[in-house]
Amino acid sequence: MTQVIVLNGGSSSGKSGIARCLQAVLPDPWLSLSVDTLVDAMPLSLRSSDAGIDFAADGEVIVGPEFAKLDAAWTEGVAAMARAGARIVVDDVFLGGAGSQQRWQKRLDGLDVLWVGVRCDSAVAAAREVARGDRVAGMAASQADVVHEGVYYDLEVDTTRREALDCARAIAERVTRAQ
Amino acid sequence: MTQVIVLNGGSSSGKSGIARCLQAVLPDPWLSLSVDTLVDAMPLSLRSSDAGIDFAADGEVIVGPEFAKLDAAWTEGVAAMARAGARIVVDDVFLGGAGSQQRWQKRLDGLDVLWVGVRCDSAVAAAREVARGDRVAGMAASQADVVHEGVYYDLEVDTTRREALDCARAIAERVTRAQ
Amino acid sequence: MTQVIVLNGGSSSGKSGIARCLQAVLPDPWLSLSVDTLVDAMPLSLRSSDAGIDFAADGEVIVGPEFAKLDAAWTEGVAAMARAGARIVVDDVFLGGAGSQQRWQKRLDGLDVLWVGVRCDSAVAAAREVARGDRVAGMAASQADVVHEGVYYDLEVDTTRREALDCARAIAERVTRAQ
Amino acid sequence: MTQVIVLNGGSSSGKSGIARCLQAVLPDPWLSLSVDTLVDAMPLSLRSSDAGIDFAADGEVIVGPEFAKLDAAWTEGVAAMARAGARIVVDDVFLGGAGSQQRWQKRLDGLDVLWVGVRCDSAVAAAREVARGDRVAGMAASQADVVHEGVYYDLEVDTTRREALDCARAIAERVTRAQ
Numbered sequence: 030m031t032q033v034i035v036l037n038g039g040s041s042s043g044k045s046g047i048a049r050c051l052q053a054v055l056p057d058p059w060l061s062l063s064v065d066t067l068v069d070a071m072p073l074s075l076r077s078s079d080a081g082i083d084f085a086a087d088g089e090v091i092v093g094p095e096f097a098k099l100d101a102a103w104t105e106g107v108a109a110m111a112r113a114g115a116r117i118v119v120d121d122v123f124l125g126g127a128g129s130q131q132r133w134q135k136r137l138d139g140l141d142v143l144w145v146g147v148r149c150d151s152a153v154a155a156a157r158e159v160a161r162g163d164r165v166a167g168m169a170a171s172q173a174d175v176v177h178e179g180v181y182y183d184l185e186v187d188t189t190r191r192e193a194l195d196c197a198r199a200i201a202e203r204v205t206r207a208q
Numbered sequence: 209m210t211q212v213i214v215l216n217g218g219s220s221s222g223k224s225g226i227a228r229c230l231q232a233v234l235p236d237p238w239l240s241l242s243v244d245t246l247v248d249a250m251p252l253s254l255r256s257s258d259a260g261i262d263f264a265a266d267g268e269v270i271v272g273p274e275f276a277k278l279d280a281a282w283t284e285g286v287a288a289m290a291r292a293g294a295r296i297v298v299d300d301v302f303l304g305g306a307g308s309q310q311r312w313q314k315r316l317d318g319l320d321v322l323w324v325g326v327r328c329d330s331a332v333a334a335a336r337e338v339a340r341g342d343r344v345a346g347m348a349a350s351q352a353d354v355v356h357e358g359v360y361y362d363l364e365v366d367t368t369r370r371e372a373l374d375c376a377r378a379i380a381e382r383v384t385r386a387q
Numbered sequence: 388m389t390q391v392i393v394l395n396g397g398s399s400s401g402k403s404g405i406a407r408c409l410q411a412v413l414p415d416p417w418l419s420l421s422v423d424t425l426v427d428a429m430p431l432s433l434r435s436s437d438a439g440i441d442f443a444a445d446g447e448v449i450v451g452p453e454f455a456k457l458d459a460a461w462t463e464g465v466a467a468m469a470r471a472g473a474r475i476v477v478d479d480v481f482l483g484g485a486g487s488q489q490r491w492q493k494r495l496d497g498l499d500v501l502w503v504g505v506r507c508d509s510a511v512a513a514a515r516e517v518a519r520g521d522r523v524a525g526m527a528a529s530q531a532d533v534v535h536e537g538v539y540y541d542l543e544v545d546t547t548r549r550e551a552l553d554c555a556r557a558i559a560e561r562v563t564r565a566q
Numbered sequence: 567m568t569q570v571i572v573l574n575g576g577s578s579s580g581k582s583g584i585a586r587c588l589q590a591v592l593p594d595p596w597l598s599l600s601v602d603t604l605v606d607a608m609p610l611s612l613r614s615s616d617a618g619i620d621f622a623a624d625g626e627v628i629v630g631p632e633f634a635k636l637d638a639a640w641t642e643g644v645a646a647m648a649r650a651g652a653r654i655v656v657d658d659v660f661l662g663g664a665g666s667q668q669r670w671q672k673r674l675d676g677l678d679v680l681w682v683g684v685r686c687d688s689a690v691a692a693a694r695e696v697a698r699g700d701r702v703a704g705m706a707a708s709q710a711d712v713v714h715e716g717v718y719y720d721l722e723v724d725t726t727r728r729e730a731l732d733c734a735r736a737i738a739e740r741v742t743r744a745q
Contacts, residue, residue: 046339052609053338058618058632060607060640070597072589073520081595095595102652103597109646115639156373159232160225162431190369194335231430237439237453239428239461249418251410252699260416274416281473282418288467294460341610404697411696514731517590518583548727552693 031204032111032140034059035133036120037180038147039172040088041158043188043196044120047147050197051118055204060110063120067103071096088167090124101132108136120147122172127179145200146177146185153189210383211290211319213238214312215299216359217326218351219267220337222367222375223299226326229376230297234383239289242299246282250275267346269303280311287315299326301351306358324379325356325364332368389562390469390498392417393491394478395538396505397530398446399516401546401554402478405505408555409476413562418468421478425461429454446525448482459490466494478505480530485537503558504535504543511547568741569648569677571596572670573657574717575684576709577625578695580725580733581657584684587734588655592741597647600657604640608633625704627661638669645673657684659709664716682737683714683722690726 034051036044048061068076075081080095092100111117123129130144149157154169184203186196213230215223227240247255254260259274271279290296302308309323328336330352337348363382365375392409394402406419426434433439438453450458469475481487488502507515512527542561544554571588573581585598605613612618617632629637648654660666667681686694688710695706721740723733 043339046336049341049610050335050338053341053611058609058612058636060604060636061609062607066603066607067597070599070603072595072598073586074590075595099595099597099652102647102650105650106643106645106647106652108643110639110643113639113642115636115643153371156229156371157225159229160222160372162228162231192332192335193339228431232432237430237433237457239425239457240430241428245424245428246418249420249424251416251419252407253411254416278416278418278473281468281471284471285464285466285468285473287464289460289464292460292463294457294464401697404694407699408693408696411699511729514587514729515583517587518580518730520586520590550690550693551697 030141030206031143032116033137033142034118034145034200034204035137035142036118036145036147037123037130037176038120038149039122039154039169039174039176040164041154041161041169042147042149042173043157043193044147046193047186047188047197047200048118048120050194051200054194054197054201056206057116059116059118061118061120062107064122067100071099075099084165084168086167088165088169088171090122090168090172092124104133104136108140111137111140123176123180124172126175126177129176130180141205143184143200143203144180144182146180146182147196148177148185148187148189149173150189209320209385210322211295212316212321213297213324213379213383214321215297215324215326216302216309216355217299217328218301218333218348218353218355219343220333220340220348221326221328221352222336222372223326225372226365226367226376226379227297227299229373230379233373233376233380235385236295238295238297240297240299241286243301246279250278254278263344263347267344267348267350269301269347269351271303283312283315287319290316290319302355302359303351305354305356308355309359320384322363322379322382323359323361325359325361326375327356327364327366327368328352329368388499388564389501390474391495391500392476392503392558392562393500394476394503394505395481395488395534396478396507397480397512397527397532397534398522399512399519399527400505400507400531401515401551402505404551405544405546405555405558406476406478408552409558412552412555412559414564415474417474417476419476419478420465422480425458429457433457442523442526446523446527446529448480448526448530450482462491462494466498469495469498481534481538482530484533484535487534488538499563501542501558501561502538502540504538504540505554506535506543506545506547507531508547567678567743568680569653570674570679571655571682571737571741572679573655573682573684574660574667574713575657575686576659576691576706576711576713577701578691578698578706579684579686579710580694580730581684583730584723584725584734584737585655585657587731588737591731591734591738593743594653596653596655598655598657599644601659604637608636612636621702621705625702625706625708627659627705627709629661641670641673645677648674648677660713660717661709663712663714666713667717678742680721680737680740681717681719683717683719684733685714685722685724685726686710687726
């Protein structure tokens with residue numbers, strides 16, 4: 030039985046929309062947690078500082094030591110929720126590529142995880158970033174490819190020309206249910 | 209010189225995204241106002257009541273007499289902003305089709321208006337409604353076609369397979385500037 | 388009959404809460420519009436630029452020429468909504484004191500306006516700014532007194548030790564109804 | 567060393583404001599998590615259904631079996647985050663009084679927890695609920711007393727006449743730091 034679905038993709042690639050659609054199409058109730066959930070839980074001071082997370086003018090995201098420490102505890106906690114019986118969709122941005130995945134693999138050890146890559150053409154993601162109007166310009170383009178470098182996936186979806194709901198249905202087909 | 213751009217389309221057809229992209233691509237500053245701006249300005253009691261606006265379980269929107277009265281004053285005010293020199297993108301949902309357009313035509317009399325229809329395939333709009341996760345299910349499908357009935361447009365765009373930014377660029381090309 | 392209620396006070400003085408309470412206690416439906424409604428309608432580029440509105444590190448708000456131009460059209464439009472029959476609660480921050488009031492007085496000419504000062508002790512407003520967690524630190528303290536300089540009021544309320552709902556009730560008592 | 571601060575109080579008693587102030591005044595970075603974080607992570611279908619959480623017209627909150635199951639996993643996960651080194655402020659509404667506290671006590675076993683009661687006069691909380699304008703009317707009044715029944719606290723604060731920041735300072739004084 031799939032216990033955790035990890036969606037990895039750049040900013041504005043459509044991860045949150047897919048997560049909401051997964052909650053709608055999967056027969057059981059799934060929790061949807063995201064790196065944004067973690068950022069929102071952090072002190073205001075860490076949300077824009079060298080010790081926390083910072084957004085350079087060109088959209089680059091810089092993560093500091095205090096952020097990394099809280100992030101480690103957060104991922105540990107998400108794994109514990111899954112072990113305690115909650116089925117969880119996590120969406121994240123693997124800024125460190127394969128290294129970011131290893132940090133989740135270590136914490137999710139022993140759990141049945143479905144790894145999903147969420148691709149989106151860089152120019153299209155950048156266009157959607159403008160339409161959203163709430164993100165630092167440049168994040169979508171700068172993250173589009175780098176987050177997938179060296180990452181292992183069970184399944185990849187591409188939102189460039191496919192609706193989030195269709196992507197979610199493809200993912201849902203791969204989710205196994207306990208007998 | 210175009211003074212007002214009116215975007216009309218059903219729920220989840222992509223109007224707000226196009227409005228934000230228009231603000232980004234048009235060289236002068238434009239205000240973006242929407243029927244949501246009006247709804248947010250209303251008393252909580254009118255936001256879900258027979259006298260105000262109500263959302264049936266199937267997504268149908270019912271507008272009452274008090275809502276209509278405030279809406280009339282609102283459109284009058286938006287026209288006055290344009291006459292006072294602000295360039296404005298309005299996005300609306302013409303639940304009454306041609307009748308809804310006439311109400312704007314009357315208020316915007318004498319202003320240079322660009323009428324834009326925002327189309328989106330009904331099934332795709334319904335899928336995007338699920339991905340947004342913040343709208344009453346069924347609104348997108350029930351409004352997709354009816355809002356365009358008998359409505360005159362200078363230009364129509366279709367978000368089914370075209371990004372909001374591209375649609376905005378096509379609209380921006382049609383916006384005339386004073387010499 | 389009072390047609391417009393103007394609430395003026397510094398950031399975190401409690402204006403929005405009073406506006407919502409006024410909508411709840413006044414027998415007729417009133418629209419609630421704020422300088423935040425205007426800022427949200429502006430292009431992203433004007434929300435943080437020299438031409439638009441800018442927030443200095445110490446919380447000072449700097450308004451540029453493009454902002455001022457759109458603001459002028461906006462206030463004209465709000466006045467037109469009131470003339471067209473909508474009863475409106477406006478909340479604003481008179482950064483220019485008496486000068487900011489004159490700009491409204493000119494636009495609201497001929498309308499029956501109730502001018503309300505919303506006071507809050509500077510240290511208390513600063514404390515509430517921390518509790519909100521979504522405002523630039525320092526705005527509350529820097530605006531607390533300056534916004535009232537030379538301003539005429541029909542009524543003043545103080546939220547330092549009085550709930551927004553009580554303040555709203557005091558204001559509602561002063562609102563006259565048509566016979 | 568205090569590892570978890572649990573704030574318990576009724577709706578509109580001021581818990582979130584205190585949590586944000588605690589993050590601002592405590593020297594180390596603390597995560598702030600709330601029952602709202604959990605509700606936001608749930609599928610839309612559970613947010614208003616018999617199986618999930620439901621809000622009766624009088625403001626009563628009804629929690630169903632699916633909600634309770636995810637809540638159990640959630641609290642387990644929050645405890646794991648604390649064990650992994652994150653310091654956490656949790657704010658919750660103990661609808662079941664002492665029973666709700668026992669569920670946390672069981673999960674937080676072995677951790678150094680500071681239990682804080684957040685009181686607010688029922689009429690004042692109801693007034694603040696109107697000023698917020700985003701909560702079901704009646705929740706504040708119906709929860710004000712019942713959530714404290716039989717609950718053990720290390721410290722109680724009362725927001726009726728005291729600012730969130732002052733309450734946070736009182737709590738911060740009781741937080742012990744590792745030597």
